[in-house]
Amino acid sequence: MMVGRATRWLAVLSVLLVPLTACASIPEESDPVAVREADERNTTTEVTPPPDNLDPLGLVRRFVDSASPASNHEAARMHLDDLQAKQWSPGPDLLIVDNVDTIPAPPPPEPLPEGVQLVTVQADRVGRLLKDSSFVPDVGEYETTVRVELQPDGKWRIASPPAEMVVSRDAFSSVYRSVPIYFLDHDSTGVVPDLRYVASQPASTLPRRVIDLLTAGPSERMQSALRTAIPPGVHPRTNTSEATGDGALEVNLSKLGEVSDEKRWLIAAQVVFTLQKVSNARVRLQEEGLPLLATEQDLWPTDLTRYEIDNMPRQDLGGLAVIDERIKRLDSRADPIPGPAGSGEYQVLRAGQSPDGRKIAAVTRRSPDEVVLRVGPYGESLHELGALGSFMSKPTWRGDDEVWTVIGGRDVIRARSGETGWTVQRVDSAQFTGGRQITDLRLSRDGTRAAAVIDGKLVVSAVADRDGSVVLERPTTLPSPQGAQILGLEWRDKESLAVITDSNGFPVYDVSVDGFRWRAYTSANLGQPMKMITVGPGPTVIVADRSSIWSSPEPGDVWSLLEPRIGSSSLPFFPG
Template sequence: MGGRAARCLAVLSVLLVPLTSCASIPEESDPVAVREADERNTTTEVTPPPDNLDPLALVRRFVDSASPASNHEAARMHLDAVQAKQWSPGPDLLIVSNVDTIPAPPPPEPLPDGVQLVTVQADKVGRLLPDSSFVPDVGEYEATVRVELQPDGKWRISSPPAEMVVSRDAFSSVYRSVPIYFLDHDATGVVPDVRYVASQPASTLPRRVIDLLTSGPSEGLRSALRTAIPPGVRPRTNTSEATGDGALEVNLSNLGDVSDETRWLIAAQVVFTLQKVSNARVRLQEEGMPLLSDTQDLRPTDLTKYEIDNMPRQDLGGLAVIDERLKRLDSRADPVPGPAGSGEYQVIRAGQSPDGRKIAAVTRRSPEEVGLRVGPYGEALAELGPPGSFMSKPTWRGNNEVWTVVAGRDVIRARSSGSGWTVEKVDSAGFTGGRPITDLRLSRDGTRVAAVIDGQLVVGAVSDQDGAVVLDRPVPLPAPQRAQILGLEWRDEESLAVITDSHTSPVYEVSVDGFRWEAYTSANLGQPMKTITVGPGPTVIVADRSNIWASADPNDVWSLLEPRIGSSSLPFFPG
């Protein structure tokens, strides 16, 4: 019996006030992207609690009242007349799972007739912040609320929690995730910043999403992302379908003196942001006039030049380190040209640039020391410093910059210029907190970092500050059942794939904010899990104790990738 259930029975056994028994709410579903202030003023139909609810059921229903519409009207209907007017929860929304409502222990002084105390017990999942982004939270949640019988015979809450608390199921049924698109560190392409907004009313969803866009990146990514939209620019009119032709009109306020290229970047941010909430063409305007001089209506397919390719190139295939040589990841497993494939270098692990033209390899210098080599594919690789006892698998930021972790402690990056490669240390002290890093991967857009730090998955921002690069805004993503993370790779722009030490769930797909952990089937896999990579598709590829396996979906059975390439090999794809 679980700890919460045991506590529930213990309390029930001593209570003198007759109440209904404990109840748990199973919560496994995921959300199906506008600032809370905007949501408060929207109106949707709200159903009041049934007349015959007892105190435990009333409080459970209160925790299931996730809609923010009309200043949390759905939740206020569970409160008495005074609290319905006065209750002012904070700006955060606490999301919980495994909810129990149980009778609270009797207080020292007897309660008046018609008054009962109910304790809410749950596990924290995370918080929806005022900017509509999600951050994980852990630990147990417990609060005691006072419920009073009203003159009309209905039970109502007279002392609600100080913060808005909702069950994960209720949150998932009301909110949906929407990527809001900003610019990468080079301001050349668009990058998603995932937010959560109420799905209803659907008619105002496009406007609420554009409000998030014009407000700028979320707090956790503000130092890493850019925006082409000048400060203070807001929608002049409601974002809605134009009369007659079905296009979605976005009419922005005056942009000021901005270049044509900036206008196209703004168009890309707006159009890609709206693609998840509307299938309509987007008509962009500035003060009622066309935003772009040579076009009027746009779809994402019109702006593909601003879309960053977050998948490995299909035409390049994969590579693998096999017996300390670099080989092609195919049925023949031919060595790549040059010393990395011939065995002249003792290759421990390696990475290929996104365009396939460069190789970074961690090579053995002595039994106790390894070093980093970088250079053109198929040619000699220049040895760069500093050496160390361990180096993580190289990860690329564009085609001319590669990173690795030395001795589990120092993050370094090597950059190519006309005169060769230069190596510098990355400021990661605030990101790691001094704990050891065993794996580190940059997102293919170069704005995020994900790492295995002391067995935990941590994501953060890659910030360019005065010419230096800083890893900051670390957010731990706690794994289910306290599993230890062994390795990771970016699955796509909004999710990661990780391997763990769990026998029941050795592989997960994880949303970049940690809200969703979806386990791959464990069929065919056996611990220990050794490595993970992601190929085109995306296809997740893992090496376990005996073989290399591939799966395109968490619900698929793992298939053997290539029988002649054993589990001792380390496969990887460009990026």
């Protein structure tokens, strides 16, 4: 892709004998920014105009590096001529690009007037920051041509800017930061994150801006999966700021109406967990200037842990593994678990343990060409459900009483425990799969998202509950670097996944749930083909390659042989 661009560049330069300098570099510091338009108008920020001697190529590159949205994109407008600086009205989305080139455009049929040059911007699409401050991936090449004119004062300025705001990835990352905004899970018992991106400056207004995102509700793609305890129309009554004298962060909401005490605690959990990434202060919650809660005034996240849904396995439960078609403990002795699943009575191919550790779901061999799903208490007989197929994916749990699998790579089913026993239902996954093949499926432990490997690609979807049925809605494909094929996945924590690929150079990645960030683990010690991935407490990522099973706590750490040492055909797994 980059070679093609270089070839086009040389071809153009051979025609245009215009002395233009190279692209401008990305500025090391970014201008202060604000998110909401109302805040931006009331915020004084210093922005630096382009250098007087900047040529057209450097001017356009610097324009693409102007990520600050402050004062209606004032930093970007400084690169425009007087007319466009007043009239330019980009849409609400922000297009993020990478590998940016600014090159002379081919000469038009009619000669350009003196003091006018055309510059082409070529880049790779990364994604878009949507109006609700969420990121969605985008792929393909980006190209646009802008007209640059020499002004009476001798400075070059853009006379025809792009219709949308285009920002380089590096500039975006230097100005914006990811912030999890917390909403309620599918049964409204705990809080889970909805990842957004907000400008990090000015820091003094950052708490107010994230609370504005909270009161506005879940992002568009997650509206069907997440809930909120905050009634419609409620907003911050005053600016979210430190209270005078004692350093508490004061959040004063408008009148809630008739709200139960439990719902007030849920609101408190949403607010406090949302603010924990942008402030270290305790949070003082108010409603119209009065305490929100009858018994507490100031809260820390540790006061609300009962509402936090952990997306990692419990440390105290340890791990299990399918070894030689038996389920065994993942400890120094690797003893079989009690019951038929450990004794060998069942031919276990793959399995999953409920988050509380009390139940086991296992895919077992029923005949040479048929497998069946079994579910039951840990250490006891597992009930054979009616779900049959030639292949079933590794079971994945949604809470302690619901387990999912994929039959034949096509049909997503869920088995639910009720008063009359286990029942099996088909999940509406038409949007999710589009008729394509699913080879791995994992539910987030909060039950609001599904992630899958579909035709070698990583796809994430909202899990929407609708009158007793479940729909996988608004799927998003997260494009992998260099087009690597995804082979397997597991949830690493609340905001990211761990995946294995077919790449020799980058066989394992940590991926943010929206696909904006891909962090590669080292490839040292690993050899293709990669066979399996799971995540244990810590989180510790565990993978199986062609010969061994390895573990690593962080992308920057080396891979260590898993203890106890078990064969690469074994399948370790942890609750969830």
